[in-house]
Amino acid sequence: MNALEKIQRQIQWNRLVAVVEEQAQIMIRTAFSTTVREAGDLSAGIFDLQGRMLAQAVTGTPGHVNSMMESVGHFLAKFPAASMKPGDHYITNDPWLGTGHLHDLTVVTPAFRNGAIVGLFANTAHVIDVGGLGMGPEGRSVFEEGLYIPIVKCFEEGRPNETFFDFVRMGSRTPVELEGDIYSLCACNDAGAKRLVEMMDEYGMESIDPLASYIFDASLSATLEEIRKLPKGTYRGTIKSDGYESEVTLKAAMTIKDDEIVVDYAGTSGLSGRGINVPAAYCRAYACFGIKCVVAPEIPNNWASLAPFRMEIPEGCILNAPRPYPVSVRHVVGQLLPDLMMGCLHQAVPDRVNAEGSSALWNPPLRGGAQVSGAAAELPDFEIITFNSGGTGARPTKDGLDGTAFPSGVRTMPVEATENVAPVIFWQNQIRPDSAGAGRTRGGFGKVMEIGAKGEAEFAVNAIFDRVANAPKGREGGGDGASGWVGLNDGSTIRTKGYQVIPKGKRLLLKLPGGGGMGDARARDRALVERDVADGLVSPDQARALYGA
Template identity: 85%
Template sequence: MTMESGALAAIQRQIQWNRLIAVVEEQAQTMIRTAFSTTVREAGDLSAGIFDLQGRMLAQAVTGTPGHVNSMAESVGHFLRKFPAETMKPGDHYITNDPWLGTGHLHDLTVVTPAFLRGRIVGLFANTAHVIDVGGLGMGPEGRSVFEEGLYIPIVKCFDEGRANETFFDFLRAGTRTPAELEGDVYSLCACNEAGARRLVEMLDEFGMDGLDLLAEHVFESSRRATLAEIAKLPRGTYRAAIRSDGYEAPVTLAAAMTIGEGEIAVDFAGTSPLSGRGINVPPAYCRAYSCFGIKCVVAPEVPNNWASLAPFRMEIPEGCILNAPRPYPVSVRHVVGQLLPDLMMGCLHGAVPERVTAEGSSALWNPPLRGGAQVSGPAAEVEDFEIITFNSGGTGARPGADGLDGTAFPSGVRTMPVEATENVAPVVFWRKELRPDSAGPGRTRGGFGQIMVIGAKGDAEFAVNAIFDRVANAPRGRDGGMDGAAGWVGLDDPNGTPLRTKGFQVVPKGRRLVLKLPGGGGMGDPRGRDPALVRRDVADGLVSEEAARDIYRL
């Protein structure tokens, strides 16, 4: 091969790689357009990707959450161990929601589908979606084991050569409060994988390719080399950090020692709190998913996410700690702890590259599952039965050169759900949803603002919330002299402002509404160094009080 032909081949491989990312993004968008659950079509709580026949992720969609994507990166190998690639047929679709083989809790369905070119299997498409209900206690921390948390689906075929597994769908419909939505979501997951498979075949035909092997070799080698080059720029050493979660029975400490070595970054979670008796435990794949994401955001953000770019990050998760939950520990709301891990990773990296990390943010989603009707109030119910989840976020941490983002989901990346979409499918009313003044941690660059939300049932009827909130007793911390963001608060709108527990099933009585005050992000740098014009802008916008401008920013 001449130098010129070698350069052309490299350019062509890059074009093919970009096309592959477009294929999986269309896969994800098909799911959003066809999904039944608002968690998918409105919030984008999903993932989509393509894998080689060894179960290694080649490319992921731009749309999706790191917890789903990076957990799913491990899950396809589990599918292949039960159903080897050579046994798969066109029209087959495989499914599970096993928290230890999928993405961490029963509310996530993962579907794997083979792709065929002229009768020969050439790759695998996988996706994950968070559905509204899988029965059991519902999405909340109250379960004492995973068996109480909902319908448990092992790795099975949901479609066999294009024919629906009716026995599977009978069990599925019988095990949920929302049978039409859940069945529709499974069909959506399969449809989006089929859309990806069709586009892949078109791509292979267009480029005259007979498979993905050569492209996979290029993707993996380029990604590995680029990631190692970024690691080589970091100062060697071991860096430590810790972060506190509100927990359930007691506060939780997450501790980490990050060692930056030759060709790898290893994280040891020794010193982390033990397992909980409630559903805030984190399966190890979910721990690895968000830890890798937090590292990658700082170390190699420009390198595409795939098997090879994740391989240099190694996690040592001690047995018996809350980040290494064994089966059958309850894990339903593993995100309230797991989504703090990127902040923990940045705490470690602050010791190595302080100019590249952010302050702590609200981190864990504030996504209250709401329930009402006879299942809460019995014969006295004033609204029809409903089960709904709405996704909302506080502020992100300040960045070294810019303020944090207001009401934005980091690290999950899901979209905030429009209140109209939720009100359209459930008898609830959002009476208030606005930015929360003085919630952003002051600093040279300030944190993002949290939100204030007031939610009620129609007619102010009785309803219930399965609280899954954090950052109430432990506010997001600032860095480098920046101040903490405001802590969260959850309670009722009565004259006394009665607080509710931050975790667990609770009833909002008739005539009352649920009040949520979401945390703000921590600030970065001395607040007295902030541009006075920016402080005045925030005061004019009603986001920073005159008292805070005078007492904190010294204006």
């Protein structure tokens, strides 16, 4: 391939990224659920006819993108590419064939040019409700957690599968939003297919296979080059989750070789009887993301750039849940995996690794009305979830980020958006002072949130919070971030996981964790300490005690 051809391939590659980003943005603009349009809890990508991901949208979460990368192969196993027709759309929320729990819908759509199939578009979105017990850890099997959709056609040659939509509407507390989201997912795939065909026409491409080969060869060789720069050996890490019945320990032994990185999870806690279990694809998704952030952050994310990262997940481990184990809130354990990977990599490349952060999202699913209070209900029925996060861990040369979701990457939802669609009021949503782990670079600050129902009515929360008993750890002598706290505005505590009713006249009070610090706090620039004190983020007492200022 000459230089001009390489330049043209690179331009086409960039165009693919633009195509899938438009695909994602259309989903955000047309989605019904606040989880998609406000938080961006989604993924979008283009695949070749072998089910290999060529490019992903910038908008989206690693848990969705990297597990969706595996899911397209499952669609092709049931519906081979040769059997697909224009206007077909395929859907599932199977946690073991999709992205890890029933609240995520994955849609796959073929793209056709001149009557021939040329590629596949896929997307995933987190929807508010799929029935069952709702978003929470209380289920004892996946069958209690909601409507279970196998891989089926939701549209056939442009016609909706009305039987499918009848089941969907009857199986959800929010049928309008759920049906609307499915139409949105199909529409954004159609838009991606249209843009792909326009690109192929412009460049006179009969197939995307030559471009796919270029993308995969370049991505793989670049990733292997970065792996070869790392010191070889086996590095071990441990991290703890609060768990449900008891504390959960995640262990990893990461072996860096010349041409791959292998992670063995032997010693990790066994399966839970509640919905905090993690399907293997979701484990691979977040573990690969954590490794890639450190080892090859500049290399585009696709099938080939992730291929050198291999996971060995023992059977019976909480990170390898089989059917029909409950998995509804797999994120509270799975989103700790990047911190675990960085704990291993800190021993190999300490100058490239962050301290631990709050990591697992704090997403309070809220419910009210007759489904909570029966005949005494003072509010109409509602079901809503709001996305929030504590602080991220300190970086080697920069402070952590305040109230920012890492590793999930979703946006914090504006309180106004939630108040607009549900009868709830956010009385507080502010930075939590003194929550950041001290260090040469400090962690990010957590938040304080106070939530009540309108008229101080009774409502319920399906708690799914972590990092309360196990605070985010600092590195290289940095302090731990503040642990989380869950309770009521009267100062009483409630359980960190599980369905609980907030009594009439009371409000839910959440104190989100802060990120861990990096390095000796007394080496921190005094001007930065003074700035944090002046901003009310660090108290004078903590400045004196931790920073010597």
